[in-house]
Amino acid sequence: MPDHRKLGRELGLFDTDPLIGAGLPYWLPDGAAVRHALEEYVRTVELRAGYRHVYSPVLGKRELYETSGHWSHYGDDMFPPMDLGGEQMVLRPSLCPHHAVMYRSRPHSHRELPLRMAELGGMYRSELSGVLGGLTRVRAIQLNDAHIFCTPEQVGEEVRAALELIRGAHRALGIRPARYRLSLPGPGGKYVAAPGMWERAGALLTDVLDRSGLPYEAADGEAAFYGPKIDVQVADSAGRESTLSTVQIDFHQPERFGLHYIGEDGARHRPVMIHRSIVGSVERAVAHLVEEHGGAFPAWLAPIQVAILPVSQAELPHARELVRRCAAQGLRAEISDPGRGTLGARVREARLVPYQAVVGARETDDDRIALRLRDGRRLDPRPAAEVLARIVAAVGAHDTELWDA
Known part of the structure; x- marks a missing residue:
């Protein structure tokens, strides 16, 4: 398995600069295309699953994190507060207090x-x-986060549905989890002191895992400070494990923030807060995808989905028209100029692109495409409209297969 730090730079996905700072990578155009496709996929599946999207500030007053418990239990991992107009403002370490x-x-x-x-x-x-590196350990994180506020009776079904979203995303991304982990509290003072809460939340997660039939391992000392969680673990090129996706049950913050809902009996009741992330941080997800696929991303995620390869300069006008048609249908396409080398050399150069559309004189005259697939298959020339429609369908389905026979 390749190292994403080396391959990500070679592919022109991201880079760093000392002037910007350690742990603060910037995204180049191809990397930004991968990131955008991943983010849009997550938003789409969340909308279909009944989520509503919000925006919240990246800053908050120190009192916000004192209320949530982050200041006392997580303060060593937070940036120091900034004094602004007599108030102390903090870059947030988590989205849950805002929600x-x-x-x-x-x-x-x-x-x-x-x-x-x-x-x-x-x-x-x-x-x-000393621990920063590539996209896996960074200081500025873009997190795919969600919080479900529900009744105690709804917790089991919501956790089950969250696990299904995670498993569906992993199938679309071609991700193979290393293991599922039930993360529980361990010895030490970083956890909220509420034994009854921990026992109740742990029992709920255990029940969902048992009913799902997924193999899992319990791990002491890996819980969040406010509650136990289900972690989906992946391994990097060196065999090191990290958490990619997670589902957590939280009774603590609803109490700290005084959250309530009006029940059927007309009385105030405390909701349960479920924390859920389908792909975790965008940075860590892309790092793992680079290593998992070696840069040969699923077609819907690839920075360039269609490489247009005109055989000679005479086909360049038609190639430009094909790029325009691809863009009009939402496909990311790029011309491999004949001036850059022989057709064979340009095919090898585009080896990571899912679809390579070869366009010669006959294809130009008949508006056809001779398609080469990244897996080595070559298809007979077909009408360009048919080829593009098939590619659009495969990309839209978030399929890992390039072309159904």
Whole structure:
């Protein structure tokens, strides 16, 4: 398995610069295309699953994180506060306090629950320079995050549905989890002191895992400070494990923020807060995808999906028209100019592109495409409209197969 730090730079996906700072990679056009496709996929599946998207600020007052418990339990990983007009402002280490405040801003009835709130938002971790590297350990993180506010009776179904979203995303991305982990508290003082809460939340997650039939391992000392969680672990090129996707049950923050809903009995009840991330941070997800696929991303995720290869300069006008038609149908296409070398050399150069459309004089006259697939298959020339429609369908289905026979 390749190292994403080396291959990601060779492919022109991302890079770093000392003037910007360690742990702060920037995304080049091809990397930005991969990131955008991943983010749009996540937003789409969340919308279909009944989530509503929000935006929240990347800053918050120190008091916000004191209320949530991050300041006392997670302070060593936060950036120091900034003094602004007599107030201390902090770059957020997590999105959940903002979402709790957003839930609290409006009254809620049991009829509205579950309320599923999602955001692709920035957060910041004060990582030591010695542990920073590539996209896996960074200081500025774009997190695919969501919080489900529900009744206690709805918790099991919501956790099960979140796991299904995660498994569906992994299939579309071609990801093979290393293992599922039930992360529980361990010895030490970083956890909220509420034994009954931990026991209740752990039992709920265990029940969902048992019913799902997924193999899992319990791990002490890996829980969030506010509750246990299900972690989906992946391994990098060196065999090191990290968490990609997660589902967590939280009884702590609803109590700290005084969250409630009006039940059928007309009384106030405390909701449960489920934290859920389908792909985790965009940075870590892309790092793993680079290593998993060696740069040969699934077609829907590839930075360039169609390489147009005119045989000679005479076919360049038609090639430009094909690029325009691809763009009009939402495909990312690029011309491989004949001046850059022989057709064979240009085919090898485009070896990571899912679809290579060879256009010679006959194809230009008949508006046809001789398609080469990344897996080595060569298709007979077909009408360009048919070829593009098939590619659009495969990309839109988020299929890992390039072409159905």
